Ligand SMILES: Nc1nc2c(ncn2[C@@H]2O[C@H](COP(=O)(O)OP(=O)(O)OP(=O)(O)O)[C@@H](O)[C@H]2O)c(=O)[nH]1
């Protein structure tokens with residue numbers, strides 16, 4: 191029997207079968223990933239095959255190849271990772287220009303991480319009922335910037351439900367990761383999409399003070415119109431995905447485009463002579479805010495390398 195893993199509570203997985211039943215299943219077999227050490231071999235979003243034995247216990251016996259997955263380090267001290275979810279069709283980053291401010295650094299880090307995970311992102315600007323003229327201008331600039339780079343943008347007012355039908359249509363039959371700063375309206379949006387849903391069970395993980403990983407629970411929220419939501423405040427990846435500094439710019443689409451013209455093929459676009467990215471920033475072809483966000487990721491990496499050494 192084939193199905194989709196929609197919930198993971200420690201060693202049990204809820205598998206929704208193609209005929210719409212939810213079957214509690216355990217794992218059978220060795221499903222280790224080749225490239226990462228993970229604490230959980232199966233995650234929500236995995237498409238699996240289950241077998242039910244004579245005693246009536248269901249076992250996951252096969253996992254279909256994943257098109258993508260997002261992970262986080264299981265704990266600060268461990269090299270192991272935890273797979274948060276697999277097979278994401280898209281991520282929606284909920285953004286507010288004001289109340290609270292979402293910085294472009296936050297947006298760009300999210301976008302770059304999602305690129306590294308190969309998850310397409312859409313930006314949803316919420317609380318448009320609260321924008322004054324200045325906020326409105328900032329909104330227009332941001333929409334112009336991100337649309338020009340290739341990220342679809344939409345506006346929403348979760349309070350008055352303006353834009354909600356378009357959002358529903360965008361979510362239909364897809365597995366969507368919903369993210370955003372605290373206070374941007376994620377819970378309000380989920381409540382409008384799935385009235386009465388029990389919130390904040392989406393992805394809870396507790397750590398002992400020694401950094402030991404104790405419990406993990408994750409769940410996808412089924413949408414009434416079809417599809418699933420995964421509610422998580424943010425995604426991290428650069429700490430867990432191994433990559434060289436020169437690779438970071440691959441995840442800033444427009445930087446990557448210009449980087450092909452750089453004199454050195456391992457150019458970090460920071461200070462190198464003949465850097466086409468710096469030239470494009472100077473010529474106004476790449477936005478300064480995007481370039482700043484890129485540098486901020488590089489700076490963070492330098493700092494953490496320094497911390498590890500000393
Ligand atoms: N004016 C206005 N307020 C909104 C809108 N959407 C949400 N809010 C308000 O913004 C506040 C924060 O919303 P939440 O839904 O709790 O935000 P959240 O992103 O889930 O925040 P965390 O739970 O901290 O992650 C609440 O007081 C909401 O009522 C909107 O479209 N317009």
Ligand SMILES: [Zn+2]
Pocket residue numbers: 449452453457458459460462464465466467468
């Ligand atoms: Zn360069």
